[in-house]
């Protein structure tokens with residue numbers, strides 16, 4: 001069969017170009033555009049982390065004075081002068097081939113020559129251009145037609161701590177999961193009601209300054225202990241008229257590498273020094289006291305054993321999620337699977353650098369029974385690709401900040417549009433997630449976790 005020659009020609013990449021734009025922290029980042037012969041257009045931008053895992057692919061930054069050494073002119077140059085000439089004339093649908101060509105051109109294990117920021121922007125822009133040429137939305141291009149799409153449960157980070165805020169909270173993210181809704185739009189309404197109610201709760205107890213926001217749009221109150229944040233969330237959920245543990249669950253990103261003191265082999269939590277065993281007990285108490293459904297990076301990024309211990313103790317009722325632990329890297333994920341380190345994996349495309357590698361990682365995680373959470377970075381742009389990846393890959397979960405700040409609402413708003421577009425052909429993952437019935441799209445088809 002195959003497509004007629006004229007149609008095949010439509011998908012041919014005619015141009016690839018790049019520019020510097022700003023991310024949500026006011027830092028330069030790189031944006032790529034791909035144009036196909038048929039007039040298809042794709043534009044994508046690289047996000048940037050603040051609490052990065054040390055095994056992430058490298059984000060190439062300039063060393064000169066401009067932007068205090070944070071510029072991206074080298075990454076932009078690499079797209080325009082190294083990548084673009086090699087991509088022109090290729091079929092934009094050949095994502096795997098194009099991604100591996102970029103990996104070859106780079107030639108390093110961590111994409112340090114061309115920069116993962118350069119590569120990820122092009123990789124996503126190629127997929128968007130191919131989808132546009134085919135006149136299908138990106139989620140459909142990624143996920144294919146014929147199966148029910150799943151609108152993900154959002155994990156909304158509404159209290160910011162750690163590296164994302166100027167307060168003393170040791171955990172980085174205190175999130176809510178509005179599972180008790182029938183639709184994604186209803187889940188967002190619940191989340192917004194809790195977010196706004198939380199503002200009042202925080203003002204009342206900590207004063208007006210407490211509702212200044214952190215990098216991901218969550219409030220950054222002057223709290224000292226993690227339980228203060230959890231108590232505030234519970235109060236806000238109840239005051240907004242919902243039942244914690246039923247309609248709304250809690251989720252944490254401890255981001256423990258950032259409060260791990262290597263020299264003492266100990267964790268500094270709530271101003272106290274805890275051994276790995278004491279931290280494990282601390283988590284066990286927290287999940288008994290609060291309706292916590294998910295804990296990301298509970299231990300520092302090299303301690304697979306401690307993750308495995310926690311997963312064996314509470315993995316039957318709580319998602320233990322690897323972010324800095326896996327950095328969207330298949331090799332590290334495989335080690336995690338072998339050691340049963342976690343039962344869930346975070347997916348950040350820019351941690352590894354190409355859409356193909358990120359999708360391989362998601363499939364491998366799902367095939368081993370792990371839940372997959374598609375994630376933004378703390379430094380974001382208006383790019384909405386991750387909303388499409390979550391729907392297309394039917395991961396059932398997305399974490400993309402508070403329901404405020406344009407770079408975060410860009411993703412939630414895109415999901416609202418997708419929901420409307422799919423109408424009855426999509427289900428909201430909320431109650432499915434509650435019952436552990438999330439379906440994953442895998443290379444071999446649909447798999448029930």
Ligand SMILES: C=C(OP(=O)(O)O)C(=O)O
Pocket residue numbers: 048049050051052053253255323375376377378379
């Ligand atoms: C989103 C996160 O933060 P960052 O982008 O700063 O790594 C995270 O740690 O999950």
Ligand SMILES: [Mg+2]
Pocket residue numbers: 253255296297323324
């Ligand atoms: Mg994290």
